[in-house]
Amino acid sequence: MRTALLQMTSSDDPSENLGAVTSMLSQAVAGGAGFVLTPEVTNCVSTSRNHQNTVLYHEEDDPTLAALRDAAANHGTWVLIGSLGIKTHDADGRFANRQFLIDPTGTITARYDKIHMFDVEVSPEETYRESDGYRPGRQAVVAKTPFGTIGMTICYDLRFPHLHRRLAHAGAEIITAPAAFSYVTGAAHWHSLLRARAIETGCFVLAPAQTGTHPAQRGQSRKTYGHSLAVAPWGEVIADAGAEPGITYVELDRELVAQARKRVPSLTHDREFDGP
Secondary structure, eight states: OEEEEEEBOOOSOHHHHHHHHHHHHHHHHHTTOSEEEOOTTSSOOOSOHHHHHHHOOBGGGOHHHHHHHHHHHHHTOEEEEEEEEEBOOOTTOOBEEEEEEEOTTSOEEEEEEOOSOOEEEEETTEEEEHHHHBOOOOOOOEEEETTEEEEEOOGGGGGOHHHHHHHHHTTOSEEEOOBOOBHHHHHHHHHHHHHHHHHHHTOEEEEOBBEEEOOOSSSOOOEEEOOOEEEOTTSOEEEEOTTSOEEEEEEOOTHHHHHHHHHSOGGGOOOOOOOO
């Protein structure tokens, strides 16, 4: 399956971002892609909860989701929306960071809400409290497609190997890891973590990313690391998008999953143990 990772510099204006992503998706399909993946928070990169409350929608009303479903159907392609900021009906008013897998008829075949919230102090000048605005999901998700079984993760989930191992045990051959990764932590850890998750699970890991400095009408602008990656099941990086927005193509061959797992069958070697 020819696959395209879209690397974007989304702003805090969903309508502007929608124009960019639909244009890139059309280009990716013209380039032969049958599976197109977008980054985390494709619709809106914002640090302002007030602004998000103004511009975000509930899933059933979200124009980005509707447009990308239409695009998938019009192009006859699979689309993985890395995530959208989505309003919920939770009493505390927090959003969901939700990933969508859309089939070539435009049907949503799977949804995943990011489980692990990015609540960190990278430095005194760079602090994140994702859980202030987003509520964590609770359900791990795998989805079957004609080109492989997909395990769904988002960004900070990357640091929790037990989630990825659970997905692999549940049949995942491809793990999606769309991100808006901090520039500082990305430079230090991004490549190592993605390669480790691929090696541990024997999966392809596909990580379309946000990149650069994100324009903001309200609140502080963010800077993200970019370097959308595709990692093969043996752990080699087979595509790296660098720091500029654009489209990166990669070929997926599920036979490589079987080969890697035959060479080192660690998924069959889990053992219960005592302590600490």
